[in-house]
Every structure is written in C-alpha cells, then in structure tokens.
Amino acid sequence: MDETPIKAGRKAKGKMKEAWFWPLYGDHDEISFTFSPSRAKAHIDKVLGEHFEGVLLTDGNASYARYVEKKPGITHAECWAHTRRHFEKARESDPAADEALLHIAGIYAMETWIREKGREGPDKRQARTDYSEPRVKAFWQWCDHQINRGDMEPGHPLRKAVEYALKRQRSLDVFLSDPDVPIDTNHLERGLRCIPMGKKTGCSAGAMSAPSMSVSCRAC
Structure with a gap:
C-alpha cells in the first residue's frame, strides 16, 4: 500500500484542494486506487478494515x-528503496x-541474481537465506557501529538515516x-505513473476528474 497526493476539488x-490516492497492490498484479480527501490513518482503517490478514x-x-500494531494477523514489511533514499540524502554531509x-x-x-536464476517458493527463500541474509546482517552491524560514533550528534543527517x-x-x-514479499514497493510506484491528472496515459485512472471511488487497473 502507498499514498500519493493529487489535486481534486x-x-x-485558481487553487485546488490537495487530496490523496491510496493505491493497493494485489496478489494478481492489480492496483486498486482508493481515494481519500486526507492523508489520515483513518483511511487505512477503512480500506483494510478489521479482517485483513497477511x-x-x-x-x-x-x-x-x-495500523499494524493491534493486528496480530498482519506482518508489516517495509521498503528498502525508501531506506536507501535517506542514506542518499546524507552523502553530502558524511x-x-x-x-x-x-x-x-x-x-x-x-x-x-535470484530473479535471473528463476528461483521461486522454497528455493527463493533458501537463496535469500544463503546469499541475502549475510549481507543484510552486515548492514545492521554497520548501522550499529555508526550509531555509536562519538561525532554522531542528534540531527546529524547520517544519524537520522x-x-x-x-x-x-x-x-x-x-x-x-517470505519469498512472496518483494524487497521494496517499486512495483507499486511504477503503477503510480498514471496518477497525474490531465496527462495522456494508457490508464483510465489518470483521466479521472472527480475521484470518488476506487479504480482498479493492471500494473504498469
């Protein structure tokens, strides 16, 4: 799930209101563009409800x-690409x-490499265990070392990252x-290219003038 601002109403x-699309990427590579006039958590509660699990x-x-805190049936995974962006911002300062x-x-x-080898299911999980996990552990060790540096004062860009x-x-x-979990949300972000209003796209969602309901489209 993601959220992206739009102009609606x-x-x-000479000015338009800011509203939000909250796209959901499904198990069959489909995207449902749910709409909300705000970025409040209430929309997540409304769309995913009490019965979502996974x-x-x-x-x-x-x-x-x-949202996930009080939902024992949900595992929360987060995006490595967004994490990477914070370190990119810190490059100039450290x-x-x-x-x-x-x-x-x-x-x-x-x-x-795993994708190119066509690994899926248990084979993909094993490959991640054998090859990805050591690299992830090395990254966390590096983070632990950096956070204990004497010069990492509060507010330092690298410390924030x-x-x-x-x-x-x-x-x-x-x-x-979990072999079914992508490493990031880039596949969903690619589907957001049809969001900007008034631009010519191959997706009907981009042509909505007054979004008031969810719209589904095949992922770009």
Missing part, C-alpha cells in the same frame, strides 16, 4: 505501523553514507523469510 479561485508492504509512513549504499547495493544485487533504518529493522527483514 476547488479550494479557492503481509502489508509499505513505505515508512508511521500510519501503517500504527562520506560514510556511501558505505551504507554499497551494503544495500549488495542486497539488491542478490535479488537480481541510520535511526530510520534501525527503527524498521524487523520490517525490513521480512523479505528474507
């Missing part, structure tokens, strides 16, 4: 974590951020034990 002369893969928006990016690149390299990752360690590790 008139706010004032794995919920999201970005780092805290609203998802709060060259050590490049080390984090190399660690994460190694994790992604294993995902590419490390804290972001460590806070989500359990969720970021979910993909290692």
Whole structure:
C-alpha cells in the first residue's frame, strides 16, 4: 500500500484542494486506487478494515505501523528503496553514507541474481537465506557501529538515516523469510505513473476528474 497526493476539488479561485490516492497492490498484479480527501490513518482503517490478514508492504509512513500494531494477523514489511533514499540524502554531509549504499547495493544485487536464476517458493527463500541474509546482517552491524560514533550528534543527517533504518529493522527483514514479499514497493510506484491528472496515459485512472471511488487497473 502507498499514498500519493493529487489535486481534486476547488479550494479557492485558481487553487485546488490537495487530496490523496491510496493505491493497493494485489496478489494478481492489480492496483486498486482508493481515494481519500486526507492523508489520515483513518483511511487505512477503512480500506483494510478489521479482517485483513497477511503481509502489508509499505513505505515508512508511521500510519501503517500504527495500523499494524493491534493486528496480530498482519506482518508489516517495509521498503528498502525508501531506506536507501535517506542514506542518499546524507552523502553530502558524511562520506560514510556511501558505505551504507554499497551494503544495500549488495542486497539488491542478490535479488537480481535470484530473479535471473528463476528461483521461486522454497528455493527463493533458501537463496535469500544463503546469499541475502549475510549481507543484510552486515548492514545492521554497520548501522550499529555508526550509531555509536562519538561525532554522531542528534540531527546529524547520517544519524537520522541510520535511526530510520534501525527503527524498521524487523520490517525490513521480512523479505528474507517470505519469498512472496518483494524487497521494496517499486512495483507499486511504477503503477503510480498514471496518477497525474490531465496527462495522456494508457490508464483510465489518470483521466479521472472527480475521484470518488476506487479504480482498479493492471500494473504498469
């Protein structure tokens, strides 16, 4: 699940209100674009409800974590691509951020290799255990070392990136034990390309002028 802002409804002369699409990526590569006038957690509660069970893969928006807290039937997985972006932002302030990016690149390299080898199901899980897990553990060890540096004061960009990752360690590790869980939400973000209003796209969702219901389309 993800969320992305759109302009919907008139706010004032020459200005439009900000609203939100909350797309859901399903088991059959379909995307349902649910709509809400706000980014409040209430929309997650409404759409997923009380009976959803399984794995919920999201970005780092805290609203998802709060939803999952009281749902024992849900495993919360989070996106490595979003984690990587925080280290990219820290590069200018601390060259050590490049080390984090190399660690994460190694994790992604294993995902590419597993995909190219056509591993699925138990074979994919075993490959992640054998090849991806050691790289993930090395990354967490690196994070632990960085957070204990004497010069990592509160507010330091690299410290923020490390804290972001460590806070989500359990969720970021979910993909290692479940072969059906992607390493990131990039497949859903690719499906969001049809969101901008008024642009010509191959997806009918992009042509909505007054979104008031969910719209499903095949993933781009």
